[in-house]
Amino acid sequence: MASVSTASTSHSSPAPDPAIDPAALQSLRQQVQRALSNVLPDSALLVAREDLRPYECDGLTAYRQLPMLAVLPRTVNEVQQIMRQADQLGAKVVARGSGTGLSGGATPLEDGILMSLAKFSQIVSVDQAARTAVVQPGVRNLKISEEVAPLGLYYAPDPSSQIACSIGGNVAENSGGVHCLKYGLTVHNILKIEVVTADGQAVTIGSDALDSPGYDLLALMTGSEGMLGITTEVTVKLTPKPQLARVVMASFDDVEKAGEAVAAVIGAGIIPAGLEMMDKLAIHAVEDFVHAGYDMNAAAILLCESDGTPEEVAEEVAKMEAVMRAAGATACRVSKDEAERLKFWSGRKAAFPAVGRISADYICIDGSIPRGALAFVLRRTDELSAKYGLRCANVFHAGDGNLHPLILFDANKPGDLEKTEAFCAELLELCIEVGGTITGEHGVGIEKINQMCSQFSDSEREMFFAVKRAFDPKMLLNPGKAIPSLHRCAEYGRMRVSGGQLPHPDIPRF
Amino acid sequence: MPDSFISSVQERVRDAQAHARPLVIRGGNTKAFYGGARAPTDEVDMRAYSGIIDYQPRELVLTVKAGTPIHEIDAALDAQGQMLAFEPPQYDLGATIGGVIASGLSGPRRAYVGAVRDFVLGTRIINGKGEDLRFGGRVIKNVAGYDVSRLMAGAMGTLGILIDVSLKVLPKPVSEVTLRFAFDQAQALQKFNEWAGQPIPLSGTAWQDGVAHVRLSGTQAGVTTAVQRLGGEQIDAETARKFWTSMRDQQHACFGGSHTLWRLSVPATTPPITVAGAGAPLIEWGGALRWLRGPLDAAALRAQIAALGGHVTIMRRGDGGADAAYPVFHPLEGKLAELNRNLKLAFDPANILNRGRLDNF
Numbered sequence: 103m104a105s106v107s108t109a110s111t112s113h114s115s116p117a118p119d120p121a122i123d124p125a126a127l128q129s130l131r132q133q134v135q136r137a138l139s140n141v142l143p144d145s146a147l148l149v150a151r152e153d154l155r156p157y158e159c160d161g162l163t164a165y166r167q168l169p170m171l172a173v174l175p176r177t178v179n180e181v182q183q184i185m186r187q188a189d190q191l192g193a194k195v196v197a198r199g200s201g202t203g204l205s206g207g208a209t210p211l212e213d214g215i216l217m218s219l220a221k222f223s224q225i226v227s228v229d230q231a232a233r234t235a236v237v238q239p240g241v242r243n244l245k246i247s248e249e250v251a252p253l254g255l256y257y258a259p260d261p262s263s264q265i266a267c268s269i270g271g272n273v274a275e276n277s278g279g280v281h282c283l284k285y286g287l288t289v290h291n292i293l294k295i296e297v298v299t300a301d302g303q304a305v306t307i308g309s310d311a312l313d314s315p316g317y318d319l320l321a322l323m324t325g326s327e328g329m330l331g332i333t334t335e336v337t338v339k340l341t342p343k344p345q346l347a348r349v350v351m352a353s354f355d356d357v358e359k360a361g362e363a364v365a366a367v368i369g370a371g372i373i374p375a376g377l378e379m380m381d382k383l384a385i386h387a388v389e390d391f392v393h394a395g396y397d398m399n400a401a402a403i404l405l406c407e408s409d410g411t412p413e414e415v416a417e418e419v420a421k422m423e424a425v426m427r428a429a430g431a432t433a434c435r436v437s438k439d440e441a442e443r444l445k446f447w448s449g450r451k452a453a454f455p456a457v458g459r460i461s462a463d464y465i466c467i468d469g470s471i472p473r474g475a476l477a478f479v480l481r482r483t484d485e486l487s488a489k490y491g492l493r494c495a496n497v498f499h500a501g502d503g504n505l506h507p508l509i510l511f512d513a514n515k516p517g518d519l520e521k522t523e524a525f526c527a528e529l530l531e532l533c534i535e536v537g538g539t540i541t542g543e544h545g546v547g548i549e550k551i552n553q554m555c556s557q558f559s560d561s562e563r564e565m566f567f568a569v570k571r572a573f574d575p576k577m578l579l580n581p582g583k584a585i586p587s588l589h590r591c592a593e594y595g596r597m598r599v600s601g602g603q604l605p606h607p608d609i610p611r612f
Numbered sequence: 613m614p615d616s617f618i619s620s621v622q623e624r625v626r627d628a629q630a631h632a633r634p635l636v637i638r639g640g641n642t643k644a645f646y647g648g649a650r651a652p653t654d655e656v657d658m659r660a661y662s663g664i665i666d667y668q669p670r671e672l673v674l675t676v677k678a679g680t681p682i683h684e685i686d687a688a689l690d691a692q693g694q695m696l697a698f699e700p701p702q703y704d705l706g707a708t709i710g711g712v713i714a715s716g717l718s719g720p721r722r723a724y725v726g727a728v729r730d731f732v733l734g735t736r737i738i739n740g741k742g743e744d745l746r747f748g749g750r751v752i753k754n755v756a757g758y759d760v761s762r763l764m765a766g767a768m769g770t771l772g773i774l775i776d777v778s779l780k781v782l783p784k785p786v787s788e789v790t791l792r793f794a795f796d797q798a799q800a801l802q803k804f805n806e807w808a809g810q811p812i813p814l815s816g817t818a819w820q821d822g823v824a825h826v827r828l829s830g831t832q833a834g835v836t837t838a839v840q841r842l843g844g845e846q847i848d849a850e851t852a853r854k855f856w857t858s859m860r861d862q863q864h865a866c867f868g869g870s871h872t873l874w875r876l877s878v879p880a881t882t883p884p885i886t887v888a889g890a891g892a893p894l895i896e897w898g899g900a901l902r903w904l905r906g907p908l909d910a911a912a913l914r915a916q917i918a919a920l921g922g923h924v925t926i927m928r929r930g931d932g933g934a935d936a937a938y939p940v941f942h943p944l945e946g947k948l949a950e951l952n953r954n955l956k957l958a959f960d961p962a963n964i965l966n967r968g969r970l971d972n973f
Binding site for chain 1: 668669670671672673693716722723726727729730739743744745746747749750751752753754755756757758759760762763765766767771782783784786805806808809810811812830831832833834836837877878879880881897900901921922923925941942943944946947948949951952954955956957958959970
C-alpha cells in the first residue's frame with residue numbers, strides 16, 4: 103500500500119490555528135522571498151510547489167503541510183542571515199535534519215520558512231586523544247561511528263533510524279536508542295554545540311571542558327525540538343568500542359514473568375548494554391519476516407546484551423543467564439559469535455516493518471514508565487486490546503522502561519481509527535498515571551502535544567513558554583510544537599502509519 | 613494533600629516577590645564558601661523538609677526531599693548495594709542533596725560516569741513567583757517538555773527553590789582497585805587520556821607531585837584484566853578509600869592553605885599549564901580539572917585559561933588577596949550573558965532567589 107495518507111485519515115493539526123488569510127500569506131511569502139534572495143544564492147532558496155513537496159512532512163506522515171518556502175543554507179553566516187531576515191519580518195522558521203522524526207517536530211508551517219540543514223554534512227574534525235568529534239548537524243548518526251571505527255571509538259547513542267537520522271535532529275530530540283541505559287542519551291554524549299539564535303546571533307553553548315560557566319544551557323537545548331535555536335555544529339563524545347558483545351535471548355511463557363525478569367536483572371546489580379523485550383504478536387510478525395530464530399512458543403522474549411572485555415562479558419553473561427533462569431525463563435540462548443548476535447538483534451530492529459506486514463495500519467506509542475509498573479501496564483494493555491477489539495504488538499526498551507506498543511488497525515474500516523485513537527489516549531494516560539511520561543524518546547512535536555495538557559499543569563506549561571521566550575521572544579522558532587497553549591489543549595492527535603509504511607520503510611526504527 | 617512546608621515556602625516567596633525582598637535558600641550551609649556572596653536577608657531553611665520519598669532499587673531511581681542529608685541517602689543506597697555515581701563532595705555531615713544539586717559539584721567519578729546533571733531525572737521546584745512546578749519525572753527516558761530539571765544543577769538556587777529531586781542511581785561496582793604510578797605531569801596527562809580512549813573501567817584519576825592515582829571499578833574480571841594491563845603499584849583498599857574521599861571532599865592536604873583555591877576546568881588533553889606565581893597543579897578528571905592555590909591575578913588567569921578553551925572558578929577565596937573584587941564564576945559575555953539573564957528572569961522575575969550567589973544573579 104502507498105505510504106501517503108488517505109484523505110479520510112489524514113490530519114492537519116490537532117487544533118489548527120485560525121485560517122491564515124491567503125492575501126496576507128502571499129504578501130509575507132513575497133517579502134520573505136525578496137529578503138532571502140538578497141542573502142542566499144538561488145540554489146539555496148526553494149519556492150516552487152514541486153520543490154517544496156519533499157519537505158511537506160517528516161516521519162510522522164499523517165501530518166502534511168507545504169512550507170511557505172524552503173532554504174538550504176551552506177554556512178553559519180547564511181543561517182544567521184536567514185534568521186536576521188526572519189526576525190525582521192516576523193517570519194516563522196522550522197529547522198529540519200533528515201526528516202526521520204516520528205512526532206512531527208519538523209512538520210512545516212504554512213506561513214513558515216522550512217530550513218533544511220542537509221548541506222551541513224561534514225565531519226569537521228576528529229580528536230583521537232580527546233575522544234571527540236566535531237560534526238555538522240546534517241551528518242548522519244551512524245556516519246560518525248563509521249568514521250571513527252578505525253580509532254577503536256564510536257558514538258554511543260544509536261537510535262534505530264541511525265543510518266538516516268542526523269545528529270542535529272538527535273540533539274533536537276535528545277535521541278536514545280537500545281543502549282542508553284548503560285551509555286546514556288544524546289544529552290550525556292555531547293560536549294558543545296554552536297547555535298544560531300532566533301535573532302541571528304551565533305553562540306557557543308557548552309565547551310571542550312567538562313563544564314561551563316552559567317546555566318546548563320546545553321542540557322536545556324538538548325531535546326528542545328528546534329524551538330530555542332538552530333544548531334550548526336555539534337561536538338560529540340566518542341566512546342571506546344567494547345572488545346566484545348554477546349546477547350542472551352531468554353524465552354518466557356508469560357509476559358509478566360518476563361517483566362519480572364527485567365527487574366531482576368537490574369536488581370542483581372547488572373547494567374546491561376541493551377535490554378529489550380518483545381511479546382508473542384511481535385515475535386511472530388518478526389519471525390515470519392526476518393527469521394531471526396526466535397522462539398515461536400514464547401509469550402515473550404528478552405534480549406539482554408553484555409559488552410566489554412571477553413573476561414567481563416563472560417562474567418556478566420553467566421550472571422544474566424542465572425537471573426533469567428531463576429525468573430522462570432523456559433529457554434535461554436547466548437549468541438555464540440558476532441553473526442549470531444546480529445541475527446538475534448535483526449528481529450528486534452525489524453519489528454516495525456514486520457508489524458507493517460501483518461496490518462494495514464498501525465500506531466506506535468512512546469510512553470515511558472517505571473520498570474516496576476511494566477507487568478501492570480502490560481496487563482492493562484491486554485485488557486484495552488480486548489476492550490477495543492484491536493490487536494497490539496508490544497516491543498520495549500525494557501531496560502529503561504520505554505514502551506513501544508503498536509496498535510494494529512485498518513484505516514479503511516469505519517470506526518477503526520477512532521477506536522485506535524481512544525486506545526492510544528488511554529494508554530498514554532495510563533503511563534502518566536503510573537508515574538511515567540508520554541514520550542520517552544520520540545519527542546512531543548505535534549503528535550503528542552495534546553497529552554502535554556495531561557502531563558503538565560497550566561503553570562508548568564506557562565513556565566515552558568517563559569523559557570521559550572527567553573531564547574525566542576518573538577516565538578519564531580518552530581512555534582506551535584511541543585508545548586500546547588491552553589487553546590490547543592482541546593483535542594487529541596497522534597501518530598499513525600498509513601498502509602503499514604513509514605516514509606523510509608527500509609530504515610530500521612526504534 | 614498540600615504539604616504545609618511547601619505551601620509556607622510558596623507563601624514566603626510570593627510575599628518576598630511582592631516586596632522585591634531577596635530570599636536565601638539554605639541546606640546544611642556546608643558550601644556557603646562557594647559562589648557569590650549571599651545577601652544578608654531572610655532564609656528558607658530546607659532542613660525542615662527531609663527524607664526519602666521513594667526509593668526503588670530495582671528502578672535505579674531515588675526520589676528525595678531537598679533537605680535530606682547526603683549521608684542519610686548514602687546509607688540507604690549502600691544498604692542496597694547502590695550509590696550516587698557522581699560522588700558529590702560532602703564537606704561535612706550536614707550537606708544536603710538540595711545543596712548538591714544547586715552547586716552542581718561532582719567528585720572523582722565525574723569524568724567517567726557523568727556529573728550531577730547527568731543523573732537528575734526530575735525535580736519539583738518553587739519558582740520566583742511562588743509556583744509549585746514539577747519537571748521531568750522518575751523514568752530514565754523522558755523528552756516531554758524542556759529539560760528544566762537538569763537546568764537546576766549548578767544554578768545555585770537562583771532559578772527556583774528545589775523541593776524534591778529524582779535521581780538515577782547505579783549499582784556499586786563489584787570490584788574496585790586503585791593503582792599508583794610515578795609519573796611526571798606531562799606523562800600523567802598523556803596516560804590518563806590514552807587510557808580513557810580504551811575499554812578500561814576507569815573511575816578516578818588524580819595526579820600531584822609526581823604521583824598518579826588511578827582507580828578502576830567494574831566487574832571482577834574487568835578490573836583484574838585492567839590491573840594486569842596498566843601495571844603500577846596496587847594500594848590497599850582502606851588507604852585508597854581514604855584517598856578518594858579526601859579528593860572528593862577536598863580535604864586532601866593539597867587543598868589546604870590560606871590562599872585562594874582556583875578551579876580550572878579545561879579540555880582534558882590540555883598540556884601542563886604554567887601559571888605565573890603558582891606551583892604545579894593538582895590534576896583530576898583525567899586532566900579536565902586542575903586545582904591551583906595562590907594569590908594569583910584573576911583577570912590574567914581567566915584570560916590564559918579561556919584561551920585554552922576552559923574557564924576558571926574561585927572555589928574558595930583566600931584571606932585578603934587581590935581576587936576579592938573578582939567574580940567567583942567566569943564572567944559571561946554577549947548573547948550568552950543575555951540568554952542567561954533572560955532565563956533567570958523567566959524563573960524569577962523579581963530576582964529574589966539566592967540573589968548574588970551566581971555573581972550577577
